[in-house]
Amino acid sequence: MKVAVIGTGYVGLVTAAILADFGNQVIGVDIDEKKIKTLQKGQTPFYEPGLSDLLIRNQKAGRLVFTTDYSQAIPSAEVIFICVGTPSNEKGEADLSYVFAAAESLAPFLTDKAVVVIKSTVPPGTHLEVKKIIDKLTKVKYYLASVPEFLREGSALEDTLHPDRVVIGTDERYAQDVLLDLHRPINGKRILTDVVSAQLIKYAANSFLASKISYANEIARLCDAYGADVMQVMEGVGEDKRIGKAFLHPGIGYGGSCFPKDVKAILAFAKKKKVELAVIAGAHKTNTTQVDYFIDKIKKHLGHLQNKKVGVLGLAFKGNTDDIRQSRALVLIRKLLKEEAEVYAYDPLAIANVRKFFPELNINYASSWQEVAKQTEVLVIATEWNEFKELDLEELKRISKVRYIFDGRNILNPTKVKLAGFHYIGLGR
């Protein structure tokens, strides 16, 4: 099939590469000229395991090309995916301006029977606005659908090839058949819905997962208060199949490009219809106070933080990615800097992004956790990178004066850390 993918970010690029790998002819379109030039040279603009090889392979085979020119990409496309960003605006709503701009740019080049698929996460009803925009600019018969994306950064290829489900939301049979056919090589249960339900599935799923994280964080606070071990509590809770173990791991809160903005957006569009979402509002509130809760714990042990040398391990919003959008590690660092701590930090991949996007942050960057440890007395784990899970405590003791380890992701074994002679402070344990 001939496919156009608009927006070559995490979602668009992965979608484009995988569809090309199935043998489709795919054109990726972006307004970011620098990004398109990078892609045309066979380079990947961000880190995602396995993506680089997939891109190169399909570019070499001539199945995948990139352009900034809608007139090159759209006329031949039977299916067009809109994968542009939908960040939060100042009111917490999804900013749909990129989606609307994409609709306006593609409309004049649409050809008969094209299926326009919104893959970006958009509030229910957005397709009606998109339809209004397109209808003003074309007379051809086209179809609209919403196919929300559920991939996770860090395992995006695997998630796209083997999703739990593929949600195809469309009110038109022809579009449903085309999209079922296009997704044929992908595993996972098919959920066929109307467009609005598909759009809501995405927000309902993300806010549920965010609520699970905040729930675990609230129980961690309770465990701190009563001297229980939250990891044991969550194991006991999560083994119940009705609940499930995933996303019950306490930490300094959820970040990333999706959960924070999608939770705010669902609250915003619920409010517009005067629907109260008390559970989700609570999950949001807990998340916004979780870093403060952790900083208070640090201060309880260290007193003030002024001029204290604090080492932060991890800057990315989670392990296995260089994405720093809404990273809790950066929220933590901002608060440490406000308390006038001297911050040293290391991340295996994300330092370049922090330097680029937040040059104002007064961070002393290091090229390894050892280099951080040599300069500080306190280590704070902010991102759950694998290399921090197996921190060599003997080496840490040998090379540094670190005595306190604050585990903001509950990834270390407290007994081992204490036996090695450090103070261990996690969340709820």
Ligand SMILES: NC(=O)c1ccc[n+]([C@@H]2O[C@H](COP(=O)([O-])OP(=O)(O)OC[C@H]3O[C@@H](n4cnc5c(N)ncnc54)[C@H](O)[C@@H]3O)[C@@H](O)[C@H]2O)c1
């Ligand atoms: N990143 C994730 O893990 C993830 C997972 C599921 C769903 N989503 C959703 O998918 C959507 C895209 O997310 P992302 O993380 O891939 O975003 P991103 O910011 O990484 O990429 C968006 C891309 O769209 C391009 N763009 C913006 N306006 C454009 C236009 N008019 N024409 C062409 N290109 C344009 C940008 O230049 C950018 O390259 C969002 O709605 C997001 O909520 C993201």
